[in-house]
Amino acid sequence: MPDLTDLPGISQIWTRTKGDPQIKIAILDGAADLERSCFQGANFSQFKPYWSEDIELNEEYYYYLNLYLEFNKQQKDKKDDPDHDKEEAKKEREAFFAPFPPAIRQRIELSSHATHISSTILGQHGTPAPGIAPLCTALNIPISYADDNFISPVNLTHAINTALQWGANIIHIAACHPTQTGVAPDLFARAVKQCQDNNMLIVAPGGNDKGECWCIPSILPGVITVGAIRDDGQPFKFSNYGGEYQNKGVMANGENILGAQPGTEEPTRQKGTSCAAPIVTGISALLMSLQLQRGEQPNAEGVRQAILNSAIPCNPETVEEPERCLLGKLNIPGAYELLTGERLTVEPHPQPLSYKERGVTTAEFTPPFPTGLGQTISATAVATLTVSQTAEAVTPSAKSNLVYALGTLGYDFGTEARRDSFKQPMSGVEIDGTTVPSNPYDARQMVAYLEQNPTEAKSLIWTINQELTPIYAIDPKGAFAADVYEILQIILAGQVQPQDSEEYIERVSFPGRLTNRTVELLSGQIIPVITLPNIRGMYGWKVNSLVDAALQTVSTQQLTTNEIRMRRSLTSFLQRVYYDLQNLGQSSKDRALNFAATNAFQAASSFAEAVARGMELDSIEVEKSPFCRLDSDCWDVKLRFFDPDNGSRAKRVYLFTIDVKDIIPVTLGEVRSWSIAKLSSSHP
Incomplete structure (x- = not known):
């Protein structure tokens, strides 16, 4: 992106505010170089963390810093060469930095990261690295200085608590700790929740792990996850997606983002979700500043919902993998209108009708916002439709x-x-x-x-x-x-x-x-x-292992049953799913059935009572559940049992519900059961 001024709507919102000193932004990153000209005159200070020691910034440090800057400049010139070999350049980079003392290299890289991010948020206009919200107040809280604890949950918790004590309105967390489970350490999760309970907005990059991967803290509830799009509007292949990111993430420009560097007044252009996230943080600060202008108190949740609910979904006809777009692309005019109820004039594009003119109220944008066609029009539509267009023209992001x-x-x-x-x-x-x-x-x-x-x-x-x-x-x-x-x-x-x-x-x-x-x-x-x-x-x-584990589950519940019958029923269930009900596992129904086979432990809890009564497994049914939580895809797996010794005895039905919305299905609630009387021959 050539300049921040190219963001649709940014120039117009700057005519109303460039930030308010009362809005306080905590930037959790490395140690930014506050001596750069873009920070002169800014309400920007730096906290000295008690949990991390800084190295001495002596002649040796600046010697390596100058080498670092010169090498990066040379590499930038090479990137413009059409014959540029990325792999070769990577090897060359590692070879160049190999002689650097590890602590100095880490200090330089963290400082470079923090200086660039901070200038995107707070850089003063008229300087080499202008930012989005230059008049807001900010505090740089270094997570660490020169070691590998940058993504340490303990250090992150210390930094979060510091931001809370300072009274931040927005906390920008640059760290991205990879996770496969989406579960954060309790200490850190509680710290994040405490900040949110105190009306603080948290923004974090989604990470650059090139796939369906997640990071702490961006995966946590209530945190705005930010992905990166290229200058041509396509999502970067490295930008993470999937899981909860799809419900709480927004895409922002993440290519050629201009920002400051430590030790020099020459700015640099970088890419990544770490470069996209401060754009969302800066816009959030402007929206909170507008709330102050209107005589309102800053409302973190209101700003979060305005940004998410106005995101513009990717068009699957023009985007190869639209699921990478999360909820959609950052929409400044849409967020402004959702928050204020007023239109933000953006030229030269034709102006859409306002929400009030369309008879739509902001109350209709509370979560979860609609994703299907023919439903209430979202801020996305308002930002992209002309007067002659209809809501049916909006296509939500496709799912893999x-x-x-x-x-x-x-x-x-x-x-x-x-x-x-x-x-x-x-x-x-x-x-x-x-x-x-x-x-x-x-x-x-x-x-x-x-x-x-x-x-x-x-x-x-x-x-x-x-x-x-x-x-x-x-x-x-x-x-x-x-x-x-x-x-x-x-x-x-x-x-x-x-x-x-x-x-x-x-x-x-x-x-x-x-x-x-x-x-x-x-x-x-x-x-x-x-x-x-x-x-x-x-x-x-293997079937026997699942059966053994399931029987162990039953024994811990102190249920008395015939082990031989239980083993036979469980084995029958597992084998029937695999052989008789064999499928490709693509439809929601089949995924629920297949997951039921691998989740024999819950099935065992239902078998136990039936088998104890001398009953045998009769049939397996899967049908759409009439009861489901919001934004889920729930299916009921029904296990029917009969009495082989008494055909007139009522059948027993056991049901458990499976949600297959995510890539990993999960069971919901407790097992339910009831009896079905056997119909007489006079019934059809």
Whole structure:
């Protein structure tokens, strides 16, 4: 993005406010260089953290800082070269910085990050690095100075509490601690909640892990997650998405963002979600300043909802992966109108009708805002529709197809050349004193080979099979791809174990997203590709193990039942799902059914009572649940039992509800049960 002035609506909002000194922004990052001209005259100070010691900024430090700046300048010039090799440049960069003392390099990099981010928020106009809210007050709270504790939850908690004590209205947290679970340490989560309860808005980058990955604190409830879009409006491939990000995230410009550097007045242009997030923070500060102008108190939740509910969804016809856009793109005019009820004139685009002119009130924008066609028009529509357009012209962001598949794990080579590239380095196997030539199709030999050469796992086409037939190819993506490959190798190793071994794996379950890509196997079969963003939900199990664990669950509930009957009923349930009700795991109904098979523990709690009565499993049904929480996709799994010794006895139905909205299904509530009387022959 050439300049911040190119943000639609920013010039117009600046005619009303450039910030208010009463609005206080805490910037949790490295230590910014407050000596830069863009901060001269700003209400900007720096806190000295008691939990971290700064290094001495002596001649040695500035010597390396100058080398750092000069090298970055040279690399920037190289990027303009069409023959620029990114991988080669990465190697060159690592080689250049290798001699740097680790503490000095860390201090420089954190300071560079903080200086750039702070100037985007607070840079004074008329300087080399102007910002969005130059008249607001800010406090830079270094999370750490020169060590690896920048994303430490303990340090983040200290910094959050400092911002709370200072009385911040907005807390900008630059740290991004990767997480696969979305669960933060209790101490830190409580600190965030306490700030939110005290009317403080928290903004954080979504992270640059290149996939369906999440970060702490951006994954936490109430925190605005910010993703990055390119100058052409496309989401960056590295910008994280998925999970709760889809319900609480907004995209902002994250390419060529101009900002200050430590030790020089020459600004630099950077990219990433860390560069996009301060734009949202700056706009939030302006919106709070407008609230003060209107005689209102700053309202953190009101500003958050205005930003999220006005986000412009990506058009799936022009964006390859619209789910990467989270809720949509930052919409300054829409947020302004939702907050004030007034239009923000933006030229030269034709002006839409205001909310009041359309008969729409801001009350209709409280969460959860509508996402379907034909529903209440959102701020997105108001910001993008002309007078002659209708709400039906708005298309919400598309979602990737979710998959929760059951089967066995396999692998393929794709070509004979790839197969031979495995065969040649593999050693022969000795069986009963006879050496057998290497065979890459022998899973036992492949397991042994991958144990010695784990990186070779990436060269295989991993597949999910049903009855020896591949149904999907697996494509690990994102920051946790290496972990996914490791789990694949562990599962394959478990599948070749003797069936009586505790390590034996009989079935696998994989949650993923169906792509629009296919792959051709060596046999000529073409199968669709699913992506596995992380290891959550990847399980290898055998029926007996699940049954044993489920029986253990029942025993802890002090339920008395016939273990033989219980084992038979559980095994019947699991085998029936796998064989009789076999499916591709794509529809919501099938994903709920497949998850029920891997969640035998809850099923066991329902079996226990029925089996204790001498009943047997009769049928399994899955149907849309009439009761569901907001923004979920709930299905009821019904297990019907009958008495094989008394056909006139009422059947017993046990039901548990599964929400398949997310990539990992979850069960909701307790198991419910009731009896169904057997109908007489006079009934149809």
